[in-house]
Amino acid sequence: MNTKVLSADYFLQDVLEIAPSLIGKYLVVENKQKSKYLITETEAYRGEEDLACHASKGRTPRTEVMYKEGGHIYIYLIYGMYWMLNIVTGERDNPQAVLIRGIEGFNGPGKLTKALGIDKTFNAKLLSKKTGLWIEDSGKVYNFDSSKRKGIDYAGDTWKNKLWRYTIQ
């Protein structure tokens, strides 16, 4: 298979470019062995003005990593049980991230992290082979659909209605 590791600077683009572009790319995890999973669902969270984005609270210990430059990993625990895997995007001091919501074989952001053994230890690290987590371009092009982001009813009409969830066709 003809794949190419995405360099960290790929993720310096805006999250609204990156989030849909990750559909059909590979999430690669290497512990003892290397596993590749096709990314099937993502969501964009964009800036302090986006009331669904954690950065809407400004800089806090938890959101600090979103202010780093694209290519960093943002992990947090939700409902006391599930680790959420996000990739920080955009320039430094421009808080954005893509939530990886689904991969082939595992639908749901909480299920995929559990299956891959991804937890808090990856937080604030860079996507890289050294970290053991990175993304590869499959070289193929996939069509995707856009829809409303899930689980953010608290964010208000403007933000909860953004079509920033991307799913593979």
Added chain:
DNA sequence: AGCAAGATCGGT
């Protein structure tokens, strides 16, 4: 120090 809510999921 205490509290309410949460980018979820699986079972009723």
Added chain:
DNA sequence: CCGATCTTGCTG
């Protein structure tokens, strides 16, 4: 629809 389960940020 509801509970599990615990971190986080806000309030006082």
